[in-house]
Every structure is written in C-alpha cells, then in structure tokens.
Amino acid sequence: MKLGIVRCAQTEEVCPGSKDFQALREKTGVFAKVDDAIELVGFTTCGGCPGKKAVFRAKSLVAAGADTIAFASCITKGTPIGYPCPFAKRMIAAVEGNVEEGVEVLDYTHGW
Template identity: 60%
Template sequence: MKLGIIRCMQTEDFCPGTADFLAIKEKTGVFQGITEDIEIIGFTNCGGCPAKKSILRARELVKRGADTIVFASCIQRGTPIGYPCPFAKRMKELIVKDLGDSVTILDYTH
C-alpha cells in the first residue's frame, strides 16, 4: 500500500501526527488486518476550511505514487480536540468524484 495522508490544517499546530504514524507502524485502527507493507508517500493538510484545496492535495499525493488516501482521525473523528471537520463528508465526496475508483479512500487512521 502506498499511502497519502490528509490531515486537518487546524490541528496541525499542536498535533505532529504521532498517533497516525503509530497506527500505520503497528497496523491498528483502519490499518488492522492489512498484511502488505505500508509506504507513506506524503502527509499533508487539507488546505484549511472549507477544504477546497484537499482535491488538489489528493491529486498530488496520487501523482507522487499514492494508491490509497486516508483522512487523519482529526478530520473524521475530531481527535485530539473533539471537533470533527464540518466539511469532512463533502471533502470525501469531492475527492472520490475527482479520483474515481483508481484510489482507495480510508476514513480515519486511529
């Protein structure tokens, strides 16, 4: 799996992504049951509210080799601040529409 991670720009200042990387390394969370090696292609933010740049960021991750895009848990689950992205559903819809079936989309990391 060649993984591109999109995270929330609002949490970027205080969350270095440690739990995301740990979930990948230990294959927990959404990565549980994945037997293949996971290569991280990139770790980027959504571009800020209302996530308009997320499509361009997803495209760039794919261009650089990602076959899977995962939304960090800060987007879908609101960790660590307890506030999920109000644009998460729409962001995912737009990225899926743009990238099509050629890329796997995962909803959270841990």
C-alpha cells in the same frame, strides 16, 4: 499499500501526526486489516476550512505514488481537539469523485 494522508490544517499546530504514524506502523485503526507493507508517500493538510484544497492535495499524493488516501482522524473523529470537521463528508466525497479509479479512500487513521 502506498499511502497518502490528508490531515486537518487547524490541528496541525497541536498535533504532529504521531498517532497517525503509529497506527500505520503498528497496523492498528483503519490499517488493522492491511496485510501488505505500508509505505507513506506523503502527509499534507486539507488546505484549511472548508477543505477546498483537499482534492488537489489528494491528487498530488496520487501523483507521488499513493494508491490509497486516508483522511486523518483529526478530520473525521476530531482527535485530538474533540471537534470533527463539519466539511469532512463533503471533502471525502469530493476526493472519491476526483481521484483516479482504483485509488482507495479511507475515512480515518486511528481510533484514539
């Protein structure tokens, strides 16, 4: 798996992404069922509310070699601030509808 992660721009100041990296390294969370090696090709933000840049950012990750785009748990689960993004579903759907066919989109990274 060649992975690109899209994270919340609002939590960028309080979270360095350590739990995302730990989950992919230890194959926990959404990565628990991945048998192949995971190579991180990029880690970027959604661009800020309301996430209009998420499609462009995901496409740039695909251009860098990603075959899978994961939305970090800060977007869909609200970790670590306890506030999920109100635009998460719309962002994920927009990315799914605008990246190349065959690119997998995951809706979270870790469960804690």
